[in-house]
Amino acid sequence: MSYFINVILPIPLDKEFTYRINKTEASFIKTGMRVAVQFGKSKIYAALVTSIHQNPPLVYEAKEIEHILDEKSIVTKSQLQLWSWIASYYMCTLGEVMRAALPGAFLLESETIIQRNIDNVVDDVSLKDDEFLVYEALQHQSLLRIQEIMNIVSKKNVLPVIKRLLEKEIITVQEEIYEQYKPKVVRFVKLHPEFAIEEKLQTVLQDMKRAPKQRELLMHLFTLQAQNSKPIKVSDLLKTANSNASILKALIQKDILQEYYLQKDRIDNEGEAVENSKELNQYQLNSYHTLKEQFREKDVCLLHGVTSSGKTEVYTKFIEETLQEGKQILYLLPEIALTTQLITRLQNYFKDKLTVFHSKYSVNERVEAWYNVLNNKTKAQIIIGARSAIFLPFSNLGLIIVDEEHENTFKQYDPAPRYHARDTAIVLAKMFEAKVLLGSATPSLETYYNVKQKKYGFAELTRRFGGVLMPEINLVDIKTKYRKKEMTGHFSDTLLLQMQNTLKEGEQIILFQNRRGYSPVVECNTCGHSPQCPNCDVSLTFHHYKNQLRCHYCGYHIAMMQKCMACGSVDLNTKGFGTEQIEKELQELFPDHTIGRMDQDTTRGKHGYEKLINRFEEGEIDIMVGTQMLSKGLDFRNVSLVGVLNADNLLNFPDFRAHERSFHLMQQVAGRAGRTNKRGKVLIQTYNPFHQILQQVSVNDYLGMYKDQIEERHQYKYPPFYKIIKITGKHKDYNRVNEATNWFAKSLRNVFHDHVLGPEFPLISRIRNQYHKNIIVKIPRGQSLHKTKEAIRRIHTTFSTIKEFSGVRIIINVDPF
Known part of the structure; x- marks a missing residue:
């Protein structure tokens, strides 16, 4: 009797593939294990088993598997169920989901050996x-x-x-597959069991009088054993004894000491909890009880709490309850930067129950975190992570917290699957019958709309913790300031005066500019030429610290030119400004103070964020300049002034979410001010102080913004009233993209009529030598989402058979916001 398995391969193909196995393998293999299989003429992949059966494939002859890679399943059935939903909803393939979900060390591909x-x-x-x-x-x-x-x-x-x-x-050529994950093995040392008898030990010590260094090392081992019952690491012993490896080696060769090895996790949070979670104040207690009440009927609740109202403490109470029920908790954050502060706080409460999972961790660290969650270990009861943590192999999930749920970083844009972690979390929770707690000071319009429709539960925190007042927000009209010559560089006299007063009082300042680099444009004053990226339709950004012109889309860079490339003139000028230019201006304006900068350029590496945040917390940095990563959930106790240097480049963006996002960002960055007893101040510099959104930000009017924006969304047929699917054509040939997207749009119009917009070139139409052209499909309430996707899939399948359009890549993005 023949046995077969169906597998998913980590390549962008729609269907599963069938391979032959023998009876012994059939009795050993389980769903969720990996097997090495040959795909194509010679390439070998680590494929994931989805089912074991006895039905041979009808169209092709099933190949035999190469070998089994795992001893037990590394992926659970509920994960495969979630992958299937993601592939269906976000219109991608299971192979793409597999590639995104598994740590890199599990995605083995063979290497060609010559x-x-x-x-x-x-x-x-x-x-x-x-x-x-x-x-x-x-x-x-x-x-x-x-x-x-x-x-x-x-x-x-x-x-x-x-x-x-x-x-x-x-x-000769052959394919070789090898494991990338290497367990961390630590070397330990102990006294040989033979010398556990005191007489024998005395004899040895007597004999060692002529080897004082060996005797001293042995005495240090006894001291360490007396102080601690844990195994003694070789590195700790040598450090304590101030000894070296050769002395230890001599003792091992004499059989006085024994060495042995133990496998250890790379990330260790061993130890007891340092403190108990804080007592909730009256307002937090009210919210907590409201949420508990709401959770009886609803699976998803929103906690709408103003900045610094103590939402984290409310989350902590729910975490404690879920732990008592013996269930796992997933705590999702929009940015890796936020994990630094939050981990420290939660480690104090739940020291040994915490696991962190995000992309800055090494391959080996992520594999260990994966196994800890899979085996439901004590150290993996609370998982803190960015959006990719949604893919971990939970077995007993009880609660998902999505902090700062409005953040657009929860959406994956490239590569596929283009999923939204908040929406996926709600589906994941449903599989485990778990609860989802969404938290934000500025909830997204969709979430708040669901609250208004009684779909989600709701609780509010309207006061800051400790009775601290909300910051005073003022708008500064820089158009008038420039006219009256009251600007110094990019700083108005109002902002500079406030900064001087704040620094005199020994307090800290945050300045926000949502653009990194020194200047986005370098222009020749003689002929007006500006250096452009050869691969993208953007001008090169000047980075002063490297004296380079860089493209932020493809990474292309050249040395800063001394003269104009077009006319040879040396009269060059920079237009616009980024965080780097602000940092340089501040160093000239405040030479006696320490300036820090927090953007993608200064936070590379696993501990990049941590070092900067710690320095700012400890008061080593007086003024911190940063991009939007500064605005999210960070808690700095000594910041009393926040300055937004140019609010207009947030507002004037061609996107239906621009105004909502501007409100979120400015409210969040304002929330970093005055988080202790003294009321904070926020100054927003703008050319248009009468803009509706800025007026709403200045009085903290979330409901006013919600009503305006939801009315506009309804009028212009945008979410939450209409679903949106964005279809992008990409190719290096401009004409081919044009023809291909025109054909695609025409085919869509035959089915969906007026609900198809485009095709249109986006603001930046060429990136990495590829032209992009977009089509938008709007799906009204009554229209079946499933049937709409099926129609788009059929058109896509037909499109891929047309020879003239070969090479044009079609990208489908569901909910592209």
């Missing part, structure tokens, strides 16, 4: 230059990889060289 054919005698005179270089390298090395051959022959395309060497039977 070896010398030892059975063949080679006449090296007959070899071409590049062939001879590879042949010569194989004389000294047993095997070569593709990347190594590229370096040897200094070419990117080395396949023709390999092909010629294969034809001459000089080399």
